[in-house]
Amino acid sequence: MKVVEIFASIQGEGKHIGKPTVFVRLSGCNLECSWCDTKYAREGGKEMTVGEVVGEVKKHRINNVCITGGEPMLQLAELRQLVEKLGRLKYHTVLETNGTLYDKFVFDKVDCVSFDVKPPSSGEESDIRLLKKLMQKDQVKIVVSDEKDFKFAKRMLKKIPVEVILQPAGGADIKWIAEKVIEEKLNARVLPQLHKIIKVK
Numbered sequence: 457m458k459v460v461e462i463f464a465s466i467q468g469e470g471k472h473i474g475k476p477t478v479f480v481r482l483s484g485c486n487l488e489c490s491w492c493d494t495k496y497a498r499e500g501g502k503e504m505t506v507g508e509v510v511g512e513v514k515k516h517r518i519n520n521v522c523i524t525g526g527e528p529m530l531q532l533a534e535l536r537q538l539v540e541k542l543g544r545l546k547y548h549t550v551l552e553t554n555g556t557l558y559d560k561f562v563f564d565k566v567d568c569v570s571f572d573v574k575p576p577s578s579g580e581e582s583d584i585r586l587l588k589k590l591m592q593k594d595q596v597k598i599v600v601s602d603e604k605d606f607k608f609a610k611r612m613l614k615k616i617p618v619e620v621i622l623q624p625a626g627g628a629d630i631k632w633i634a635e636k637v638i639e640e641k642l643n644a645r646v647l648p649q650l651h652k653i654i655k656v657k
């Protein structure tokens with residue numbers, strides 16, 4: 457599989473925020489979000505076997521693994537093997553995905569699917585029909601950068617059966633989002649990107 461990087465850091469997003477985590481960043485993406493902060497992962501990467509990836513993960517001696525990208529679901533055959541192996545080794549796994557692709561085996565196998573619903577400011581769209589595939593263990597992340605995104609997120613909340621995290625886009629004011637959520641009494645969690653605040657990878 458094509459791997460951009462494997463590194464240890466703190467989980468900076470979502471309901472597992474703050475946990476020490478090994479990140480496995482896979483190469484390739486089928487979207488071009490306007491504010492993408494991992495453009496370097498959209499191509500290239502080093503060819504590794506699933507066994508080599510698991511070997512690298514093991515070296516870090518951390519029990520949480522986040523498979524991210526790019527879009528990891530593009531390498532489906534190897535991804536299935538990877539989540540199966542990590543599951544067998546009792547790792548806690550989070551899969552970050554851009555909400556355009558689905559696979560029952562992978563979605564069932566990981567401990568948390570972190571499913572992005574792309575807002576208008578991204579210039580892209582997720583497949584919101586896939587939301588019904590999510591389970592209580594999963595989460596939806598919506599990046600909010602302006603009023604239009606916020607209104608979009610508010611509409612989406614009615615269709616989402618799992619925990620929703622609203623996250624400011626780079627530069628957006630998280631206080632403004634939090635105040636709007638309180639004012640409109642929305643059932644969503646407002647979270648920053650912790651790794652950016654504490655300036656770790």
Ligand code: SF4
Pocket residue numbers: 485486487488489491492493494495497525526527554
């Ligand atoms: S889906 Fe993720 S990796 Fe792909 S372009 Fe959007 S933000 Fe970047």
